[in-house]
Amino acid sequence: METRRGRRVAFAAAVATAVALGVSACGGGSSASGNTQVTWWINPDGGGSDPEGGGQVQLAKECTDKADGAYTIDFQQLPNSASDQRQQLLRRLASSDEGVDIMSIDPVFVAEFAEAGFLAEVPTDLKSEFTEGVVPPAVTNANWKDTMYAAPFWANTQLLWYRKSVAKEAGLDMSKPVTWDQLIEAAKKTDSQIGVQASRYEGYMVWINALVEGAGEHIVQNPGAPGEELEFGLDTEGGKEAAAVIQKLADAKVGGPALGSTDETTSLDMFQNEQAGFMLNWPYVYAALKGAEVDWIDDLAWTRYPQTVQGEESKPPLGGIEMGVNAASDDKDAAWDAVACLTSAESQKTYMLGTGNPAARTEVYDDSEIREQFPMADQIRNSLADSGPRPLTQYYGDVSSGIQRVYSPPGSVDPDTTPQRAESLLQAVLKGDALL
Amino acid sequence: MSASTPTQERAKGAKARLSDRSRSEQRLGWKLAMPAFVVMVLVTGYPILQAVWNSFFAYRLTDPDNRHFVGLNNYLVSLTDQVFWSAMWMTILVTVITVVVELVLGFIIALTMHRIVMPRRTLRTLVLIPYSIITVVSGFTWLYAFSTGTGFVNQWIQWMPGIDASYNWFGGFWSSLFVISLSEIWKTTPFMSLLLLAGLAQVDTSMEEAAKVDGASWLQTLIKVILPSMKAAVMVALLFRTLDAFRIFDNIFIMTGGANDTSSLSMLIYRQTIDRTEIGLGSALSVILFLCVLVIAAVFVKAFKVDLAEGRG
Numbered sequence: 001m002e003t004r005r006g007r008r009v010a011f012a013a014a015v016a017t018a019v020a021l022g023v024s025a026c027g028g029g030s031s032a033s034g035n036t037q038v039t040w041w042i043n044p045d046g047g048g049s050d051p052e053g054g055g056q057v058q059l060a061k062e063c064t065d066k067a068d069g070a071y072t073i074d075f076q077q078l079p080n081s082a083s084d085q086r087q088q089l090l091r092r093l094a095s096s097d098e099g100v101d102i103m104s105i106d107p108v109f110v111a112e113f114a115e116a117g118f119l120a121e122v123p124t125d126l127k128s129e130f131t132e133g134v135v136p137p138a139v140t141n142a143n144w145k146d147t148m149y150a151a152p153f154w155a156n157t158q159l160l161w162y163r164k165s166v167a168k169e170a171g172l173d174m175s176k177p178v179t180w181d182q183l184i185e186a187a188k189k190t191d192s193q194i195g196v197q198a199s200r201y202e203g204y205m206v207w208i209n210a211l212v213e214g215a216g217e218h219i220v221q222n223p224g225a226p227g228e229e230l231e232f233g234l235d236t237e238g239g240k241e242a243a244a245v246i247q248k249l250a251d252a253k254v255g256g257p258a259l260g261s262t263d264e265t266t267s268l269d270m271f272q273n274e275q276a277g278f279m280l281n282w283p284y285v286y287a288a289l290k291g292a293e294v295d296w297i298d299d300l301a302w303t304r305y306p307q308t309v310q311g312e313e314s315k316p317p318l319g320g321i322e323m324g325v326n327a328a329s330d331d332k333d334a335a336w337d338a339v340a341c342l343t344s345a346e347s348q349k350t351y352m353l354g355t356g357n358p359a360a361r362t363e364v365y366d367d368s369e370i371r372e373q374f375p376m377a378d379q380i381r382n383s384l385a386d387s388g389p390r391p392l393t394q395y396y397g398d399v400s401s402g403i404q405r406v407y408s409p410p411g412s413v414d415p416d417t418t419p420q421r422a423e424s425l426l427q428a429v430l431k432g433d434a435l436l
Numbered sequence: 437m438s439a440s441t442p443t444q445e446r447a448k449g450a451k452a453r454l455s456d457r458s459r460s461e462q463r464l465g466w467k468l469a470m471p472a473f474v475v476m477v478l479v480t481g482y483p484i485l486q487a488v489w490n491s492f493f494a495y496r497l498t499d500p501d502n503r504h505f506v507g508l509n510n511y512l513v514s515l516t517d518q519v520f521w522s523a524m525w526m527t528i529l530v531t532v533i534t535v536v537v538e539l540v541l542g543f544i545i546a547l548t549m550h551r552i553v554m555p556r557r558t559l560r561t562l563v564l565i566p567y568s569i570i571t572v573v574s575g576f577t578w579l580y581a582f583s584t585g586t587g588f589v590n591q592w593i594q595w596m597p598g599i600d601a602s603y604n605w606f607g608g609f610w611s612s613l614f615v616i617s618l619s620e621i622w623k624t625t626p627f628m629s630l631l632l633l634a635g636l637a638q639v640d641t642s643m644e645e646a647a648k649v650d651g652a653s654w655l656q657t658l659i660k661v662i663l664p665s666m667k668a669a670v671m672v673a674l675l676f677r678t679l680d681a682f683r684i685f686d687n688i689f690i691m692t693g694g695a696n697d698t699s700s701l702s703m704l705i706y707r708q709t710i711d712r713t714e715i716g717l718g719s720a721l722s723v724i725l726f727l728c729v730l731v732i733a734a735v736f737v738k739a740f741k742v743d744l745a746e747g748r749g
Contacts, residue, residue, distance in 0.1 A: 028523055083711065087710055088710070088741030090497060090498065091497075094498070094500070094713075096495050112498055113498075115498065115499075116497075116498040116499065116500075118498075123446075175663045193476060199695075200693060200695040201693070242543065256603065256605035257585055257601075258584035258585075258602065258606075258607060260604065260606075260695075261584060261606055261607065261609050262558060284645050333676065394498070397712060398712060401707075401711065401712075408695055408696075409607060409696070431719075432494060432509075432513065433513060434513065434517055434519070434706060435514060435517045435520060435704065435707070435717070436519070436706075436711075436712060
């Protein structure tokens with residue numbers, strides 16, 4: 001009898017422990033002290049997981065302190081690449097995972113998440129706070145079908161980085177807008193390279209989109225349309241101009257020794273090692289080059305993204321991070337309050353100084369500390385304002401993968417056939433008639 | 437109608453008792469096996485059936501309300517797409533190349549380990565090192581070794597025509613296939629050699645000695661005595677490695693991501709199911725891969741059985 005009773009007690013204790021552990025492991029909800037804990041799924045950044053590293057983890061700590069007990073921001077880290085981040089978030093959101101409250105989302109995936117019903121709408125009283133003084137393309141990316149689903153956190157753009165001596169040798173006047181054709185000729189003339197991103201990954205899509213936008217076209221003509229009704233602007237005059245730039249660069253062999261394998265890091269390596277005299281890349285490279293203590297840092301300069309078509313303003317790429325709240329979160333109010341703190345001008349300044357990632361709020365660029373650390377601050381702000389966002393569609397992943405496939409390797413791109421092949425493939429894929 | 441004799445009655449009684457006992461044992465057997473059976477059905481059977489069921493639907497994770505029955509359309513789309521056949525071609529190529537090379541290299545290593553007496557344990561440990569490394573890690577190692585500009589391989593083999601530090605191994609199908617296969621072979625040959633070593637241990641040494649006495653050369657002994665004696669081991673090694681190679685994923689995912697038509701069937705499934713969240717299409721492809729593996733296994737098992745029968749004969 002004693003043994004049986006003992007077993008019962010042990011069993012009850014085990015069940016109680018398991019339940020208690022299960023409840024605590026669920027995350028979120030209110031803690032014993034009455035505080036609401038919200039979990040923020042962050043993308044990896046230069047700050048790491050150090051609460052004083054200047055990254056998202058530091059912001060989480062600072063906003064928790066400011067909340068004065070109203071909420072606590074915990075964090076979980078997503079994988080490195082944007083597509084891996086999307087996959088992990090999608091799986092969690094599709095299963096209504098309440099352990100996700102706030103998410104750092106690549107802007108191109110807001111439409112897909114919102115269309116699936118995974119994102120909570122921005123509360124009316126916070127809309128103006130999230131939009132006023134924010135660069136307009138970042139706000140555009142936060143909306144889907146006239147509803148705001150996210151708050152712009154930081155916004156990224158690409159600049160044309162170059163070495164003054166190489167540009168001078170090539171006879172380029174960098175005070176005026178330059179075209180891709182001029183750049184290619186300059187690289188050929190100076191026996192130099194141009195650092196671009198043309199490996200089969202999202203970075204290549206960023207380049208293709210910027211070229212198409214720069215030619216006055218949009219890859220997706222009717223954002224928001226159902227898959228089978230999507231229309232594309234690749235097989236157009238502008239789309240062909242864009243493909244022609246890739247073809248010229250590949251034919252001239254000025255894209256580095258392995259153009260089809262280049263990403264941001266390899267481009268930076270080429271530039272840093274003086275193989276490349278020109279490079280299209282995000283602003284983080286400035287801090288990276290300074291950190292590497294390159295001996296030619298005084299020769300470094302930057303200007304606006306090159307024109308696809310002479311005389312037509314370029315549309316620099318747009319990146320960054322939007323912040324969304326899970327529709328299945330139990331603590332949406334606290335989550336939005338936390339987002340308001342995390343995306344405030346003060347937070348964005350801290351983040352820009354800590355990681356080099358540019359703020360989405362324009363006022364940050366007037367800050368003296370920022371101007372000292374980022375001598376190209378005005379160029380970044382202007383580029384952000386004039387940037388050309390990637391297609392807004394709930395099928396962005398398919399569109400991007402399809403284009404990457406047909407346009408790879410860059411040496412195979414032909415303006416007469418590649419855009420048309422890409423459109424045909426995308427139409428077949430979105431109708432469910434082809435694999436990707 | 438003749439009455440039964442006492443002996444017959446006793447026999448009947450014993451048979452009935454035996455039958456009762458047998459039934460009781462059978463019931464006990466079922467009871468004991470039931471938990472494992474239930475777990476098997478839940479863990480293995482349910483996902484397979486669910487995948488088969490899903491394959492008949494158009495179903496996207498991000499559009500769950502639009503799930504609808506499409507019959508065999510997902511299979512039709514898969515089997516009529518050039519991308520599928522390209523992936524099938526890559527899968528078959530990798531499987532054939534790696535398994536054949538691994539078999540030859542594995543046999544040479546096994547034979548060496550079998551003959552060497554002294555540092556046998558050390559040798560086996562050394563040979564096993566590549567197999568103990570996680571595929572992802574070995575994939576990255578080979579990726580960096582063959583990286584354009586920075587990889588050491590190009591620095592070493594610049595004497596070869598067309599090769600310099602800027603040679604891009606991952607820029608084309610055949611060169612990518614070469615590096616992917618090399619990584620697979622490097623990692624899995626030790627496994628093959630261990631299986632073959634076990635087979636070598638089964639070879640009757642007296643037959644080898646008899647062959648020598650009869651004047652057979654080393655090669656004749658190998659072909660006529662050793663190899664036929666270890667057919668079963670070779671078959672098991674081939675079966676394991678063929679099934680494994682046919683599902684290749686990690687090395688391709690890391691090295692090329694499927695670029696330049698290097699996608700395997702597993703990569704294709706990953707792209708449809710995880711990247712695109714097209715559950716229906718991905719399930720159809722998974723079922724196709726499952727059937728391919730089933731056919732390969734059936735062929736090998738049949739060959740294996742024949743081999744055993746021949747061995748007994």
